[in-house]
Amino acid sequence: MESELCSYHDTLKEIQFLRNNIMFTKENYDENVGGGRSSLLSSPTEQIGVRLATHKKLNNLEEIAEAIEKVYNVVNDDYKKLIRLKYWTKPQTKTWEGIAAELHISRRKAFNWRDQIIQAVAEVLGWR
Template structure:
């Protein structure tokens, strides 16, 4: 069963997406860490006026708005979230035997070869690699990568 008719990604993009699949759980941890850093005020505003004297021209702070703005504008956080969202979306949309393949190959912490993945999924090795290619192509298409 073919899931996509999208254009196959370039070899470098293919490898990049596979690396993102392997590092998916670490990426989710990194997102949580970055969010916590932003929420706890790890990124300070560049305000040199620390004295806040009586003639200070400061305006009252709006910490909630600043934090929300940082969460929305942090490029690294947004990029990681976009990758995780794409993987989640594709994972949720593929049939169960594709999910099983993703779990075994990318998320099991075992270094299975594709022939072993195929045996675990009860499919021919060519079918397993076609499934791999389709999943990578779907993720690339979702991310707008070529």
């Protein structure tokens, strides 16, 4: 779960890349070379919609990103600061002691907050 928090911004970029790839890449899977009517959707918009809705990796990444956003939006400002300092600051130069000092809390309390954040994201995802 921590790796998902660390890679949240990369996940957002990958989601956008996959969506653009699906929407702007012409894919024609019609193997109906013998004539007759195709069973594929005829509208390009419908085809794109179906590909977006059924792309497993895209759906999984979106679910993870939405869970992180949901938790981030409901936690208090101190928890948000911990998330930004520990997971979204690149390059990571602070230790847990440094992050705790910046938040004016103990190292142990920082770990407790981390555990609560991770558990909340896991619960939103249905992983716990």
